[in-house]
Amino acid sequence: MAVKCLFKRLLPGILLGWSLWSSQVVQSQPAFPLPLALPESVSYDSAIPKPEEVIGHVVGTRHTAPHQIVAYFQAVAAASDRVLVEEHGRTYEGRPLIHAIVSAPENLMRLEEIRRANLRLSDDPASVSDAELARMPAVAYLGYSIHGNEASGSEASLLTLYYLAAARGPEIDSLLAQAVLIIDPMFNPDGRDRFVDWANRNRGRVPVADPQDREHLEPWPGGRTNHYWFDLNRDWLTGQHPESQGRLRLFHHWRPQLLTDHHEMGSESTFFFMPGVPSRTHPLTPARNQELTAAIARYHAEALNRIGSLYYSEEGYDDFYYGKGSTYPDANGAVGILFEQASSRALLRETRDGVLSYAFTIRNQFATSLSTLRALRALRLELLRYQRDFYREAEAIARRLPVKAYLIALEPGRTRAQMLAEVLRRHRIRVYTLARDVTVNGKTFRAGQAYVVPTQQPQVRMLQALMERRTTFEDSLFYDVSAWTLPLAYDVVWAEWRRDPSELLGTPVDSVRLDGGELVGGHSDYAYLMTWDRFYAPAALYRLQQAGVRARVLTEAVTLPVAGSRRTFPPGTVLIPVVQRDGKGPASDSLQALLRALADTYHVRFFAVQTGLTEQGPDLGTRDYGQVLEQPRVALLTGEGTRAYNAGEVWHLLSERMQMPVSLLDVDNVVWADLSRYNRLVLAGGSYSALPAEKIKNWVRQGGVLIALTDAVDWVVAQGLVSLKVRPFNLDSLLRPYPYGQLERARGAQVIGGAILEARLDTTHPLAFGLGATLPVFRTEETFYEPSETPGANVATYTEQPLRSGYLSAARQKQAPGAAAVVAQRYGRGRIILIMDNPNFRAFWVGSSRLFLNAICFGDAF
Known part of the structure; x- marks a missing residue:
């Protein structure tokens, strides 16, 4: 085929370099010949620079850095009339997120016309005839290396761009x-830069295939994740990070029919391409999607057959969680394809099947990039028709649904509801303000103070996927989580509306702006109160403490006059005295100006009070509120053994969202660290075997607050800081009836891969301030603890029927009810707080993250 001539131009350098290395390092390993028949019929435009002419090395002989990839794409765009390069965002570290648009020059001249015509497939599918489909170009999104240390994909993108820009001929x-x-x-430039820097800096002139060599062992946290250590391939659904938000804008700007997602897997594997496990396809995905996936797979098989690469499909990976790059298109009328190449990580790696080279991994990624193009050309009409029909069916699907709309209240939890609406709008889901008051199942939704999200809209499948509570499944195994119900994750007041919602629809919500901050009552020379009902209240409290304000927290409800009317303030309200006892802090006018600025920035509410004498409840000067809240000085334990995902979630929440400084303290360094610098120590999850237990105990005894999440709880219990009993669970007895061939599936059925449970809170406890009587929590851990026997220590326990959404085996469902969810108790002068679940999961569990923030802000208040 024409494409094979590309290797004639690009790969001699790879082969020469490989031959030299193999002779010096692995004498028994012959040079890999990259066996391709190279036809004579294709030429390449010499005006188009080859990758090595820009990046300074032949692809496959070195790991290419992000800035070099950007430079090459820009160089090709400058030389080719087939290529445009644009930027669709910036990473946390300021790196550009770029993409190339490649098409025939005449198409690029009318690109906006083509794009608008393509959008009609989803916006107005009934108007697109088969005859028009036959004339339309297809749109494909080729995406590479969302995990930064799965680097071969991005290298293949360079070769793919060169081929598309330089090849000449009818094909x-x-x-x-x-x-x-x-x-x-490169979906993830920050992670790639971290990995590439390590690989290139720890390699000599002669590459080493030894998997114990330093180059092969990148340090914690590795290059897989983005700046805050998030897996961006789990962020398509909620779009919490700039990389994802830019990518989603690009996706919906074009709405492709096909998206590819190039990854790597373990070195001992071969090559995987979709389809995945048939029984683990999301039920909302049409059968035709999987038929097209299988049809495309034949082109990949043909390409890999031709070059002798082993491969597999329909095992291991699945199409269930819509938050992955290869599955997200399935909810948007497109076909997503996952590629997984066995990874060399370094330039060479020993495996049981011989030495695996970086060049080999790139070759397979490149071969399947080109087979994707062949499939796109051959199946163009089928893919276009599928997307049109996917959206044509939306109206009928909505008619069959019992739920006609979702209602989401703005109060309480205004900011969280708005953040949820932001996520819905990222996926082109239509949202409206509520036009009139309605009551559903005892919940009242006020006009102008709630959203209406009708199911009768093109994105009905995506809306279902985001909002539904699913507890029954065809398969009990999941590659990722089994539940992500967004109203539960955001802990908003919501309801299903089962009648025609037309009369409820107010103004369309095109964009969401966080609002609701206010200062009620004007100036006070006595005190202000800040309610603890807004998500960013911890950030506002921290700014006040930075300014020298000695804030306190109300532990009982009080009623007193504000701006001429009586108002009741619940426990958790923050008391801000105007006059500081030590004479420090801002002056009265400066404090008022600061409060107005904080109300605008963090969308919180302040109330000016003119007296400390309450009408109900303790007076504001009561000795019960005598303890001034500590300004948090947080150390987050990181480094080898700890779980980077969990640590990154804490880091991102505190630093990025709450704008609190966080010291990242590696576990190995705790032995010599001065812990007196901190009053909060967070163990987010992982292994803490290197942590000096006695030093931690002494720090807590002297007044520190130790906060442990997920399986870090096990370390705290094992060290005797808290006495808790594990609820028994006999896995062997459950597995005993199964034959050997079924053991793996039977064992997997007992795994808690990510389910949503309900916890009941002790609302009188400071850690529950600002939360309701119950709270949805995200469960991944399999160890359940009995409630504490210490009076007042059980902040939360699971309800009698806790499963709200997701998969939980029957045996686990018997184990969970009444188990401890949050335990907090004194230890010397300090406190220990155990949160059994992950309150900050993937940055979109903002409902339960308030529980963690309470531990940070009120950890010394009980």
Whole structure:
């Protein structure tokens, strides 16, 4: 085929370098020949720079850095009339997120016309005839290396771009005339930069295949994740990070029919491409999607057959969780394809099947990039028709649904409800303000103070996926989580509306702006109260403490006059005295100005009070409120053994959202660290075997607050800081009836891979201030503890029927009710707080993250 001539131009350097290395390092390993038949019929435009002419090395002989990839894409765009390069965002570290748009020059001249016509497939599918489909180019999004240390994909993007820009002949002309191709060379530049820097800096002139060599062992947290250590391939659904938000804007700007997602897996594997396990496809995905996936797979198989690469499909990976890059398109009328290449990580790696080279991994990624193009050209009409019909069916699907709309109240929890609406809008889901008051199941939704999300809309499948509570499944095994119900994650007041919602629809919500901050009652020379009902209240409290304000927290409800009317303030309200006892802090006018600024920035509410004499409840000067809240000085334990995902979630929440400084303290360094610098120590999850237990105990005894999440709880219990009993669970007895061949599935059925449970809170406890009587929590851990026998220590326990959404085996459902969810108790002068679940999961569990923030802000208040 024409494409194979690319290797004639690009790979001699790879082969020469590989031959030299193999002779010096692994004498028994022959040079890998990359066996491709190279036809004579294709030429390449010499005006288009080859990768090595820009990046300074032949692809496959070195790991290419993000800035080099950007430079190459820009160089090709400058030289080719087939290529445009655009930026769709910036990472946390300021790196550009770029993509190339590649098509025939005549298509690029009318690109906006093509894009608008393509959008009609989803916006107005009934208007698109089969005859029009036959004339339309298809749109494909080729995406690479969302995990930064799965680096071969981005290298393949360089070769793919060169081929598309430089190849000449009828085949490439036909492809580009019938397609608009979006090439996203690196979904995760920050993670790639971290990995590439390590790999290139720890390699000598002669590459080493030894898997124990330093190059092969990148340090914690590795290059898989983004700046805050998040897995961006789990962020498509909620879009919490700038990389994801830019990617989603690009996706919905074009709405491709096909998206590819190039990854790597363990070195001992071969090569995987979709379809995945048939029984683990999301039920909302049409059967036709999987038929097209299988049809495309034949092109990948043909390409890999030709070059002799082993491969597999329909095992291991699945199409259930819509938050992954290869599955997200399935909820948007497109086909997503996952590729997983056995990873060399370094330039060479020993495996049981011989030495695996970086060049080999790139070759397979490149081969399947080109087979994707062949499939796109051959199946163009089927893919276009599928997307049109996917959206044509939306109206009928909505008619069959019993739920006609979702109602989401703005109060209480205004900011969280708005954040949820932001997520819905990222996926083109139509949201409206509520036009009139309604009551559903005892919940009242006020006009102008709630959202209405009708199911009768093109994105009905995506809306279902985000809002539904699913507890029954065809398969009990999951590659990722089994539940992500967003109203539970955001802990908003919501309801299902089961009648025609037309009369409820107010103004369309095109964009969401967080609001609701206010200062009620004007100026006070006595005190202000800040309610603890807004998500960013901890950030506002921290700014006040920075300014020298000695704030206190109300532990009982009080009623007193504000701005001429009586108002009751619940426990958790923060008391801000105007006059500080030590004479420090801002002056009265400066404090008022600061409060107004904080109300605007953090959307919180302050109330000016003119007296400390209450009408109900303790007076504001009561000795019960005598303890001034400590300004948090947080150390987060990180480093080898700890779980980077969990630590990153805490770091991101505190630093990025709450704008609190966080010291990242590696576990190995605790032995010599001065812990007196901190009053909060967070163990987010993982292994803490290197942590000096006696030093931690002494620190807590002297007044520190130790906060442990997920399986870090096990370390705290094992060290005797808290006395808790594990609820028994006999896995062996459950497995005993199964034959050997069924053991793996039977064992997997007892795994808690991510389910949503309900916890009941002790609302009188400071850790529960601002929360309701119950709280949805995200459960991944399999160890359940009996409630504490210490009076007042059980802040939360699971309800009698705790499963709200997701998969939990029958045996686990018997184990969970009444088990401890949050335990907090004194230890010397300090406190220990155990949160059994992950309150900050993937940055979108903002409902339960308030529980963690209470531990940070009120950890010394009980």
